Each structure stands twice: as C-alpha cells, then as structure tokens.
Amino acid sequence: MTDELLVVRAQLGDRTALAEMVARWRVPVWRYVQRMLDADRADDVSQEIWLAVVRGLPRLREPTRFAPWLFAIARRSVVDRLRTEYAAAPETPVRDDRCVEDLSETVVARAELVGALTSLPVLEREILVLHYLEDLSVQDCAHICRVPVGTVKSRLNRARRLLREHLSEKGYQS
Incomplete structure (x- = not known):
C-alpha cells in the first residue's frame, strides 16, 4: 500500500492505516532525530513528532507529499528542542567523558x-x-x-x- 493511500485512509479515520503508516515511518524519523540530537533525546522528540502528525494529518492537502511534510514536522521539533536547550544551557561547556x-x-x-x-x-x-x-x-x-x-x-x-x-x-x- 502506498503512503498516499495510507494517508487518505488515515484521514478518513482508518486506525489500521495510521498504525501501518507509523510502523513504516517510525524508524526513519527516529534515525533522523537521533542523528540531529542523540539517542537519549530521540525517543521524546519522536513521540512529539508523531503527536503532531496525528493532529495535523486531517489538514494535509497533498497526500503525495507525505514524506517531506513528515520530515518538516520532524525538523521543526528538532529545532524547537535545540532552541529550548540552547536557551537553558549553562555558559560553560559540559564535557562528556564517557568512553x-x-x-x-x-x-x-x-x-x-x-x-x-x-x-x-x-x-x-x-x-x-x-x-x-x-x-x-x-x-x-x-x-x-x-x-x-x-x-x-x-x-x-x-x-x-x-x-x-x-x-x-x-x-x-x-
């Protein structure tokens, strides 16, 4: 089943289509977030992304553009997290000595x-x-x-x- 068909079905309220879409895109989204942040923060941000997807899916006008739309949401979530962390970051850099x-x-x-x-x-x-x-x-x-x-x-x-x-x-x- 194509992403476009899954999006349309999910927009019509088909929960199995939404579950299949999440299953298909969960790992690529998590990988993107993990590469932009780190594995510890990737889980939280990924959950925020999927909440935004579920809330915004009814307003998606071009189901063929699902992947760019999804990654735009992911990007916004990553940028928001970085902006929040940079604003709250201490002035002295923290060194990570894990080996x-x-x-x-x-x-x-x-x-x-x-x-x-x-x-x-x-x-x-x-x-x-x-x-x-x-x-x-x-x-x-x-x-x-x-x-x-x-x-x-x-x-x-x-x-x-x-x-x-x-x-x-x-x-x-x-």
Whole structure:
C-alpha cells in the first residue's frame, strides 16, 4: 500500500492505516532525530513528532507529499528542542567523558564518522542527514528546511567540504 493511500485512509479515520503508516515511518524519523540530537533525546522528540502528525494529518492537502511534510514536522521539533536547550544551557561547556572500549576497526571508523558528523554546524549536518542518510531529494530538503534549492546545494557543498576536512585531519584519505 502506498503512503498516499495510507494517508487518505488515515484521514478518513482508518486506525489500521495510521498504525501501518507509523510502523513504516517510525524508524526513519527516529534515525533522523537521533542523528540531529542523540539517542537519549530521540525517543521524546519522536513521540512529539508523531503527536503532531496525528493532529495535523486531517489538514494535509497533498497526500503525495507525505514524506517531506513528515520530515518538516520532524525538523521543526528538532529545532524547537535545540532552541529550548540552547536557551537553558549553562555558559560553560559540559564535557562528556564517557568512553566505549570496542576496538574493532568498523566501530572505530563509524564512531569517527558520527563524530565528524556531529562536529558539523547544525544547518550543514541537517542537510547531509536529510539528503544522504534519509535519501530525500534536494527539492524535498529545500521544502523541509524552507530554503531555496540553491541554498540546499550550497549547504551540501559546504557540509561535504567540512566533513572531508575533519576526516582528513583524523588521517582518513578521500
């Protein structure tokens, strides 16, 4: 069943269609939120997103645009959470000294990539996550972020450059 059909059925009150839609999109939404924030906060923000989806679904006029609409809600929720946390953050940075002792090369490489991704500015990280990790088009990313397509392209270019620089500093070669 297509997303469009699920949306229409859910708008008509079909709870099984809504449940199937949530089951289909729960993991991609959580992954997006987790990549923008972290796993601890992803659960809470994901629940907020699904509440907003259920409340806003009757007003969705273009069921074919469900994925961009969903990620726009997710983006707003992430930005709201970041804005709230930045406003309440102490002036001195908090250092996280947690250490994981898994020395396999795959885990280390993945940790380096995640570290490099989290070191990017939020706007560039967001575009990389949406475009490459969530596999959304440049046009959909522009719609979600409410910016022109050219801005998405320039952010992608800058994000790739910053990521490349960060990884080359760590000894990875392109």
